[in-house]
Amino acid sequence: MTNDNAYWRETRRLTLVLFAIWVLVTFVMNWFARELNELVIFGFPLGFYMGAQGLLFVYLSIIWFYNRSMRKLDAKYGVHDD
């Protein structure tokens, strides 16, 4: 096994952390949507707002952050795919 490769190790760690955040906001948070609805944000009940808009921004930021980190990793380890 070539698991000692640092580029892959860091990629995997980053993926795991972001995946965990994704699970947390998608499944754990939505389980409590009813409770979140007690709060109001921009005129929306919070649980509803997260499902209709908030989560979508979180998803977009996860992908944005992943891309940025991967660009840095690519540069750090000199990985060029073409």
Add this chain to the structure above:
Amino acid sequence: MLGSLTRLQRYYLYYTGSFLLFVLALAVLEQHGMPPRWIGYAFLFFTISMYAAIGIASRTSDVSEYYVAGRRVPAFFNGMATGADWMSAASFMGLAGTLYLSGFQGLAYIIGWTGGFVLVALLLAPYLRRFGQYTIPDFLGARYGGNAIRLVAVGAAILASFVYVVAQIYGVGVITSRFVSLQFEIGVFVGLAGILVCSFLGGMRAVTWTQVAQYVILIVAYITPVAILSYNVTGVPVPQLVYGQVLQEVTVLEKRLFDTPAEIEVRRLYSERANTFAEKIMQLPYSLTHEREQLSTMINQLKASDAQMRDIVALERQRRDLPLDPDQARSRWETAMFSAVERSRPPLHHAEAFPGATEEERLPERINFLALIFCLTIGTAALPHVLIRFYTTPTVSQARESVFWSLLFILLLYMTAPAYAVFAKYEVLTHLAEIPIAKLPSWVAAWTKVGLVSIEDINRDGILQLAELSMNPDVIVLATPEIAGMPYVVSGLVAAGALAAALSTADGLLLTITSALSHDVYYRIIRPDASTQFRLVISKSLLLLVAVLAATVAAEKPGTILSMVAWAFSIAGSAFFPALVIGIFWNRATRTGALAGMIVGLMLTIYYILRVEFDSIPWLGIKGFNMEPWFHIHSTSAGVFGVVAGFMTNIVVSFLTKPHPGSEIFLAKIRRESSEGGDHRDK
């Protein structure tokens, strides 16, 4: 400023400009008396000939161009194309309606269909692009080795894509028949032509560039009507920002209107009707003969007396319209009973999450909400027609970027859909509820004629109660222009957008099916020595064949096809997702493990759907095998079991068998870990 844009960006800017000018010109012509029907034709003709022009300009005889657009699609445009590829007729027309009908519970679609792209970005897209072949079966075949897994993957890809493509063509038939009053079957074949002009000559290359063009039209068409409606209601033309306030007003109105004495009375009447039907079904076949005899006696009595001929004819028609046999009676009365039960239920509060009177009633709602999100995310990250789009970018880094753009472009529509639902609900609660039926706004009558809205004054008070109104989900998007009192040109625009959504998705799906058959089955398995010229001939003929087949099925108006689309996500998810993800992230995964996982996952999903959804399969001679759902989960979320079983089987069997010897080189390549030090270029 124009100079800083690339040539492509300038082209699409001009294209967007000329489309807007075209719409504007039609609006002016409408003011001068152009009939609506002509506006419909103009939209149909203009957009399809645009797509045809792009399709013909992108014709190609190069294999790489045909399957993956030459891998020259920049991230930004791949994002747009993926957006159009992804958003189907169901997203365009059905989503807002689903949100209208089910309120918060409908948000599972928004969350699932966007959340899936995070999985694509993190787990799949970069690795697929680094692998750099043509199809998803290619990837599985290279990772695990052997043709068996390739064949299973081809089968699953076709299973998930074919019903989906039929539903798109069906959608085209519906749109054209409604807006340009073509006959449904002719509309289907117009759709077929629209799909073929994009994909036949140029394959993926042509599909990509038409999808970008289609995205522009569909997003303009989706946002325009609701922006105008939002401006009319709130004074701000950005519906996504302001519908929170409208939602609050809706909640206040709901509290006032839902439990008025008249509403409760109407719901009671519907529940009585449901009981009557239930009794009649229980007493079959006696109830049917009894009803027929009753009608006969009445007719004879009337004939004996000198009653009006008109009354007798009416009764005779009623007798003729009775179900022919007990089986038909059962199915007809069951439909009637379910629709009465539906109307007898207390309505949902729009923003309420997991509605139910007690915690026990809420639990199944909560479980199903999360289960549906699970299936839709996994399905999104496993539908082959979306994944192959990430083969088309020039680099791995661009593949990653293009997932970002895809999600951004998809967000624009998905953030607008809940606004549509809330504005429509506001309209219904303020301008329809408690209004005398004779004085309802004119759009209600127009859509009642087409059968998408139905009103029944069950308590005969001449006033519309909410429970007396039922709406087909599609009507929300289609009728919004009329609700906001906009000229017909906006309706035409919406139709053009829906058409673009259906055509773009159909193109991507069709290409997926074709490449699975021609590339994976014919070239990889049957004749690896086929010349590139001949491979393209095979691809193009298969494309034609599959397209005609799909259109023929769609022209039959199969009723179940639309619900089958929801199952496509579960099917694709349980077949592909475990094998792909385990294959990329776990060295120990073996060919037998993956194969077993795919088959077990797929079979379990199909088994669950069949047993929960159906009671008998006549052509197999199976009867009475309907079962209680496990953990309250609906058949649309069958993938929950399939995906989990797929993962477990894959892992357990992998531990029991030996990995494929080629997999280490493959993994080293897609993970970039082949040698120490890290700097290793392929070319």
